[in-house]
Amino acid sequence: MDQLSTQAMKLWPELAAQIGIAPEDVQVAPLARRLDARVDMVALRLDRQIGPALVLKLQAKPLDPEGFSNAMQGHMYAFDAFPDGVPELLAVDFETQACVMEFAEGQPLAVVLDGATLEQQADAMKRAGAWLGQYHRATCVETRVFQPKYTLGYLQDVIQEVRNGTRRIVDTERFLVCADALCGRQHLFEGRSTKAAQTHGDLHMRNLLMGPQVKAVDFSAQRVVPVGHDIGRLLSDYAILRAPHADIPPGEVLPIPVRDAFFDSYGLVGPEDPSVQLLIRHRVLAEWWGLPADQQDRSFAQQRRWLGIESLTARVFPGR
Numbered sequence: 001m002d003q004l005s006t007q008a009m010k011l012w013p014e015l016a017a018q019i020g021i022a023p024e025d026v027q028v029a030p031l032a033r034r035l036d037a038r039v040d041m042v043a044l045r046l047d048r049q050i051g052p053a054l055v056l057k058l059q060a061k062p063l064d065p066e067g068f069s070n071a072m073q074g075h076m077y078a079f080d081a082f083p084d085g086v087p088e089l090l091a092v093d094f095e096t097q098a099c100v101m102e103f104a105e106g107q108p109l110a111v112v113l114d115g116a117t118l119e120q121q122a123d124a125m126k127r128a129g130a131w132l133g134q135y136h137r138a139t140c141v142e143t144r145v146f147q148p149k150y151t152l153g154y155l156q157d158v159i160q161e162v163r164n165g166t167r168r169i170v171d172t173e174r175f176l177v178c179a180d181a182l183c184g185r186q187h188l189f190e191g192r193s194t195k196a197a198q199t200h201g202d203l204h205m206r207n208l209l210m211g212p213q214v215k216a217v218d219f220s221a222q223r224v225v226p227v228g229h230d231i232g233r234l235l236s237d238y239a240i241l242r243a244p245h246a247d248i249p250p251g252e253v254l255p256i257p258v259r260d261a262f263f264d265s266y267g268l269v270g271p272e273d274p275s276v277q278l279l280i281r282h283r284v285l286a287e288w289w290g291l292p293a294d295q296q297d298r299s300f301a302q303q304r305r306w307l308g309i310e311s312l313t314a315r316v317f318p319g320r
Contacts (some may be wrong), residue, residue: 004042005030008058011098012046015056018091019100025049036299038062045103053103055087058096067220068097074201074219075101081198082138085131085215106211113205113242121242122261124210129262131214132203132230136268139198140224146274148189151282155179158289168293170306175288178317182281189274194226197268203230204237227268228275235262236283240308250318253280284309284316 001009009028016023025048032043040061046054059068072092079086091100112124159179161167169175200207201221209215239253247255254262254271263271271277288309292298298306 001028001030002033002042004033004035004040004058004060005044007060008042008044008056008098011058011093011096012056015091015093015098015100021048021051026054031055046100054090054100055103056098056100058098060097063097065094065097069094070222071201071218071220072099074222075217077198077222078135078139078200078216078219082135084213085135085138086219087215087217101217104209104211104215104217105213106209106215108206109208109210109238110205110242112210113238116242118244118247118255118257121238121255122257125238125258126261126265127210127214128208128234129264129266131208131216132200132234133266133268135200135216136195136197136227136230141195141197141268142224143193144196144226146189146192146194146226146228146278148186148274148278151278152183152186155282155285156183159183162289167289169289170291170293170295171310174313175285178313179285181317182278182285185278189278192274194228194273194275195268196224196226199223199225200230200233203234205234205242208234226275226279228273228277228279231266231269231276232279232281232283236280236287239280240284240287240305240312243312245311245315248312248315250315253284253312253316281316284312288313 013023026046029045031045034041041059043055043057046056072089075089079088087102087104089099089101109124109128113121116124158167159176162169162172162176199221200216200219202218207216207218209217235254243255243258249256259271269276287305291302291306295303
């Protein structure tokens, strides 16, 4: 085990006491590890002689007590609302940012989609859409008039920072053309109704586990927002990293078979919902401006994401 895994196991006896089980009654196996400039996290699988497997997770960086507390509260709220779709949280150490939850069978959606045919991707995204629809229905669903001014106001602030040089991004001129084009569509989203529900907060492909029962992990918020936030986060992640871009029609973000499969099973809104239309495109731009401007400063994963964004935006913003 590496140093952080060893540190996590030192916390295990106290966490096991919260659950009421013997700490020595486990076999440990690595499950996930992330170490980069922003995050230092480990997740370990704990197999027990009697009882279901568990996951021990320790986040050493960033140290964010408020954010960690909000994430734990969001997870507990999600489990209470939708226990079939969320692993149960069993123990938490707020000071060290460690927690234990039940182990959820299945591979991350990102793994399931990697190398899959378009038909296989549509099948997987149909299951993902069904999970998200069930989760949103289980939480506070309400009808709202969508107000794009907040999202586009923030985007305009980013545009200004790029123009005055206080924010450096890759391929500046093309970004500005695409961002201006999205701002110019504000009238298409104004005054239309959408649905709002409890948000997952960080619903990318690695946070959906595609087992016999689809389950989500790593909730990061507890607030009611337009459903396009979760949809845009998940579908833009897929579109950038896994979608076959040649199958995306000009002006669209997704291949039509995948789009239709997802929304048919999601059910609360369709692909023409104003929050979906704006927020999925805004998320693509947010992923763009979040990358280091210089290639030598980008990690392998960031460079792969940039290549996906560069290719995808040629479809999303055709002619720009």
